[in-house]
Amino acid sequence: MAHLLHIDxxxxxxxxxxxxxxxxxxxxxxxxxxxxTITYRDIGRNPIPHVDESWIAAAFSPPEQHTPELREAIRLSDRLLDEFLAADIYVIGVPMYNWSVPSGFKAYIDQIVRVGRTFDFEPNDAGNVYKPLVLGKKMFIIEARGDSGFQPGGRYEKMNYHDPYLVTVFGFMGITDITFIHVENDEYGGQKLADSIVAARTQVAQLVGR
Ligand SMILES: Cc1cc2nc3c(=O)[nH]c(=O)nc-3n(C[C@H](O)[C@H](O)[C@H](O)COP(=O)(O)O)c2cc1C
Known part of the structure; x- marks a missing residue:
């Protein structure tokens, strides 16, 4: 039995x-x-707050030194992290906005990339040595885009800060088993969009059935 976290x-x-x-x-x-079992989190409709000065002070100081205010500042982050780390499998729907992820999703990422929870590091003369803490997980990212051609070799490859960013940030935490499914051509609609939805549906059926 596995636990799945579904995020939109x-x-x-x-x-x-x-x-x-x-x-x-x-x-x-x-x-x-x-x-x-499945947990659902709707970031698009229930926005996650951006990190602020108190959050940063709390996240980068030892818990035993936290005042009640600092504890409160990372309470939501702790809750999101408990939810995130409880999952074995992630299914995440995230559009492309201005070549990257929507700012609401970035706010979520900033809440869950936390030292001692999703990564650790050892100071070193040559620079920090980072250690991922989220291991053995599987992730499916369903990305919707208005256009197409963002794949390697595509005409907009160099403008794609979406997939490479997500591979980097989740990889930093230790999640390296990531499969992308793309729905493209929302800006064009019609047959181009319909074909892309059919292709994504086929990929989903194959991935789930496997
Ligand atoms: C603010 C904003 C920025 C967008 N930026 C891009 C973009 O950089 N490249 C692109 O191909 N589509 C872009 N789009 C189109 C969306 O990616 C497309 O509509 C997608 O289907 C949205 O996801 P959703 O259908 O799950 O809402 C943008 C849309 C919005 C609203």
Whole structure:
């Protein structure tokens, strides 16, 4: 039995392609793995606050030195981390916004990249040696884009700060088993979008059935 964390980052509801595809993924997953448990977090509709000065002071100081104010400053971060670390599998829907992730998703990332929880480091004369702490997990990222051509060799490859960023930040925590599913061409609609949805659906069915 595994535990799955389902996250949606699009602010859109029914119009969202990433939401549509994470929903289909999770529904199929439940059929194939009926005993697995699922937690849902909707970042797109319930925004996560950005980190502030108190958060930084708390996150980078030993817990035993925390005042009640500092404890409060990272309370949500602690809750998000407990939720994140309890999962074995992640299904994340996240649009491309201005070549990267939406700022709401970045706010979530900033809350869960925490020393002692998702990574550690040892100071070294030549620079810090970082140690990932989130091991043995599997991640599926469903990304919706308005255009296409962001893949290696594609005409917009150099503008793709989305997939490489997510590979870097989740890899930094130790999550290296990441599969991307893309729904493209929202800006064009019509057949181009329909074909992309069919391709994403086929990939989801293959991945879940495997
Ligand atoms: C603020 C904003 C920025 C966007 N930036 C890009 C972009 O850089 N490249 C792109 O291909 N599409 C871009 N799009 C289009 C979205 O990626 C596309 O509509 C996608 O389907 C949104 O995800 P969703 O359908 O899950 O809501 C942008 C859309 C918005 C609203």
């Amino acid at each position: 980052a699009s602010p859109r509801g029914e119009r969202s392609h990433s939401r549509l595809m994470t929903r289909e993924f999770v529904e199929q997953w439940k059929q194939v793995h009926p005993t697995d």
